Amino acid sequence: xxxxxxxxxRKEFLRPGRTVPMVAIDEASxxxxxxxxxxxxxPSGCGKTTLLRIIAGLIQKTSGSVRIRGExxxxxxxxxxxxxxxxxxxxxxxxxxxxxxxxxxxRRRDAAAKSRALxxxxxTGLIEFEQARPHQLSGGMQQRVxxxxxxxxxxxxxxxDEPFGALxxxxxxxxxxxxxxxxxxxxxxxxxxxxxxxxxxxxSDQVLVFSKRPARIAEHIRxxxxxxxxAPTRYVPQFTALERRASxxxxxxxxxxxxxx
Amino acid sequence: MRLTDLLAGDGWKxxxxxxxxxxxxxxxxxxxxxxxxxxxxxxxxxxxxLDAAIARRALLAAESWVTFKETVYGFVLALALGVPIAVxxxxxxxxxxxxxxxxxxxxxxxxxxxxxxxxxxxxTGIESKLAIAWLVAFFPIxxxxxxxxxxxxxxxxxxxxxxxxSRWQIxxxxxxxAALPYIVTGSKVAVTLAVIGAxxxxxxxxxxxxxxxxxxxxxxxxxxxxxAALFALAALGILVYLAVVAAEWLLAPLLPPAAxxxx
Numbered sequence: 001x002x003x004x005x006x007x008x009x010r011k012e013f014l015r016p017g018r019t020v021p022m023v024a025i026d027e028a029s030x031x032x033x034x035x036x037x038x039x040x041x042x043p044s045g046c047g048k049t050t051l052l053r054i055i056a057g058l059i060q061k062t063s064g065s066v067r068i069r070g071e072x073x074x075x076x077x078x079x080x081x082x083x084x085x086x087x088x089x090x091x092x093x094x095x096x097x098x099x100x101x102x103x104x105x106x107r108r109r110d111a112a113a114k115s116r117a118l119x120x121x122x123x124t125g126l127i128e129f130e131q132a133r134p135h136q137l138s139g140g141m142q143q144r145v146x147x148x149x150x151x152x153x154x155x156x157x158x159x160x161d162e163p164f165g166a167l168x169x170x171x172x173x174x175x176x177x178x179x180x181x182x183x184x185x186x187x188x189x190x191x192x193x194x195x196x197x198x199x200x201x202x203x204s205d206q207v208l209v210f211s212k213r214p215a216r217i218a219e220h221i222r223x224x225x226x227x228x229x230x231a232p233t234r235y236v237p238q239f240t241a242l243e244r245r246a247s248x249x250x251x252x253x254x255x256x257x258x259x260x261x
Numbered sequence: 262m263r264l265t266d267l268l269a270g271d272g273w274k275x276x277x278x279x280x281x282x283x284x285x286x287x288x289x290x291x292x293x294x295x296x297x298x299x300x301x302x303x304x305x306x307x308x309x310x311l312d313a314a315i316a317r318r319a320l321l322a323a324e325s326w327v328t329f330k331e332t333v334y335g336f337v338l339a340l341a342l343g344v345p346i347a348v349x350x351x352x353x354x355x356x357x358x359x360x361x362x363x364x365x366x367x368x369x370x371x372x373x374x375x376x377x378x379x380x381x382x383x384x385t386g387i388e389s390k391l392a393i394a395w396l397v398a399f400f401p402i403x404x405x406x407x408x409x410x411x412x413x414x415x416x417x418x419x420x421x422x423x424x425x426x427s428r429w430q431i432x433x434x435x436x437x438x439a440a441l442p443y444i445v446t447g448s449k450v451a452v453t454l455a456v457i458g459a460x461x462x463x464x465x466x467x468x469x470x471x472x473x474x475x476x477x478x479x480x481x482x483x484x485x486x487x488x489a490a491l492f493a494l495a496a497l498g499i500l501v502y503l504a505v506v507a508a509e510w511l512l513a514p515l516l517p518p519a520a521x522x523x524x
Contacts (some may be wrong), residue, residue, distance in 0.1 A: 058419055076423040088416040092438045092515045104434065105424040153424075 001070060002031040003189055004055075004157070009064035011050055023214035024050045028064070030208055030217065034156075037183060037190045039200035041246060042210030048193045049161050051215065055191060056080055056159050068157060078106060081155035081188075085162040087142035089134040089149075095121065096130045099148045106153055113152065120148040123185070124178060140171035144178070151186065160192035164199065173231075176202055180229060197246045201239060202229060209249040219249035305485040313485035314492065320474070325493050327470040331387055331459035332501055335394025336452050342395075343402030343451075344444065348432070350403075351410040368400045372458065376465040390462030390470065397458035398451035402444070409443025410436050442516050445509045452505050456498045471497070 009028040012021035024047035032038045040048040053059045055066055057076040066073045081102075089098045096117055103113040121127045124144040134142055143163060150158055163179075164172040176199060183190060194200050200207045201223055209219040221242060225233055233239060247253035287307045293299065294306045301309060314321060350357045350364070376393050383389040413436045421431045463472025471494050478487035509516070 056423055058423060076425055078424050080423060082420060082423050084416040084420075086416070088414050088420065090417065090435070090438065092441070101434070102420075102424050105421060105426045105430055 003034040003036070003069060004191070005031045005065075005067045006055070007065045007067075009051065009054060009066060010062045011047070011054060011059075012062045025054075026214045026216050028215070028217055030206075030220065032189070032191070032206065034189055035187050036205045037203055038192070039204040039207045040191065040193045040210065041197065041200040041207050041250070042195065042215060043212055043250065044195055046210050046213050047215035048210050052159055052161050052191065052193050055157075056082055058082075078153065079156045081150035081153065081158045083143075083146050083150045083158070083160040083163045083192075085165050087134070087139070087146040089142055089145055091134055094131050094133055095126060095137070095145050098134065098145055099152055101149060102153045108153070116154075117148065117152055120151055123182060124148055140167050140175065143167065143175065147179075147182070151182065151188070154186070156189060158188045158190045160190065162193050162195065165195070172196075172199070177230070179203060180227070184228065197243050197250070198234065201225075201242045201246065202234060207242075207246060209246055211251075219245065221245060221249075302482050302484050305488055309485040310488040310492070313483075314489040317486055317489065321471075321489060321493050324469060324471045324474045324490070325497055327387070328456070328459050328463065328472065328494070329497055329501075331390040331394050331462065331470065332452070332455045332497070334387075334391045335396075335458060336398050336448075336455040336501070338391070338395045339398035339402050339451055339455065340448065343399050343447075344406050347403045347406035347410060351407050352428075352432070364400075364403060368404070372397045373461050376461050379462070380466045385466045385468060389465075390459050390467065393462040394455040394458035398455040401450040401454065402447045405443045405447025405450075406440055409440030412443065413439040438515060441512065445505070445512065445516070448505050448508075449502065452501045453498055456494070456501060460494065 007029050010026050011024045013024055014021050028051055030038075040051060042048045050059065054061045055068075055073065057073045057080070060074065068077070090101065093101070096114075099117045099120065100109055100113060103109040103117075118127065118130070121130055124147060126141060126144055126148070129137060129141065134145070137145065143166075147163070150160075164175045167175060179190075180203060182188070192203070201221075204223050207219075207221040207223060208217050209221065210216065211218040223242060225236070225238060244253060248255070290304075291306050291308070294304055305313075350360055372393065375396065376389075379392045379396075380389045383392055417435050417439070418431065421435050426434070459470065460472035460475075463470040464476060467473045471490050475487055475490045475494075478484070478490060
């Protein structure tokens, strides 16, 4: 039995003044194992963020099933961590207090929590900024704080919604390597949304390519490139071939299927 | 900013120029009085106002104290009632639908027009002035607090919700701190309005306070005293405003940097 199983997940939104609901996601089925890194890749506004929020239990699905460790998800679970597209730090708290926010909510803010927070800040290169306020940090640094905040309560599943989408290309590549590093150390299971083809392939064990609205899984790509991955990985023929396959599935590359071979 | 920072570079201009501006205005005032032979009843010379202020300082201080109390009580009451009401109408959709339109309708009533009615209800003592000061200060606090509570980023609320935070945790750790800068902004507006409210109350019916002193001085054609009362009123307005600024300064560790704020 897989760690996470989604079966025929469908989400409809009612539109004011219309009788026909809008279908955001349809027939989404896939499974992932513990410790796997899964990318939901698709065009902006296709409904993949909606799917991520359903997995998080933040919104209700119309039909289908989402099971994590055999349990149906229909409400938020404190064993999940969430990273948003923008850092969303609290401007009135310093970096350390921002990271410790989930532990406060879970009523577990103790010495152990603090030392773990410092450990995470060390790992993400932010230890010197422990007392800094969010506005004193760059966008990339703020997103690293948000990452620490999502990891502080050692969630079994980390959900990320276009976590590096607002960053410049170089910072984004650094963050990709940092994420792989964190994942190797924490063995966290990760599901993340992205609209970057190379980011999806570089990071993931499996990539689910979504079509335009309503989002349906157009292609299921298993990335067999070995970990640890690093910059040269981006240039191996297999990587390029996978990028090509994802591009075709997204409809941004028009060529016969056999042209790739 | 520290004094040493002020004095460094162009800082001395910040210290020197404002008093210079005031001095120029006073000289101009005096010159206009002398040059055009304006009677003391219409516009007393600044020197005469100062004389009156010194001669009647005990009276001015006593009346200022009355108006100050009315203002502060009215403002504190507005804060004590305005914030919880804003919390209630943002937390409950039912309360919001029921009372938000009523609040907006009430806000558009000129509060000054209510002064005579409040006087009938509460008499000519401090209660009616306090009520008017409260009334004018109340709305900016409710409106700004509600706006602040609603400005909480949706993602932060989702983050709290994803950790199964209680409503109290969400309010105390997320919504209220997010609203705090707005409450401070609302308070700055409210406290200056509260002074106006108190004076209007005194105008409509009172036997004490700076508004009352201003009325009696003008009816006795004692213009220097009326002007002295006016200056006392201005000083009082500045004082209460500075008190809110001081509170803001004390809250600084909880507030985002000034550049991110609306005011």
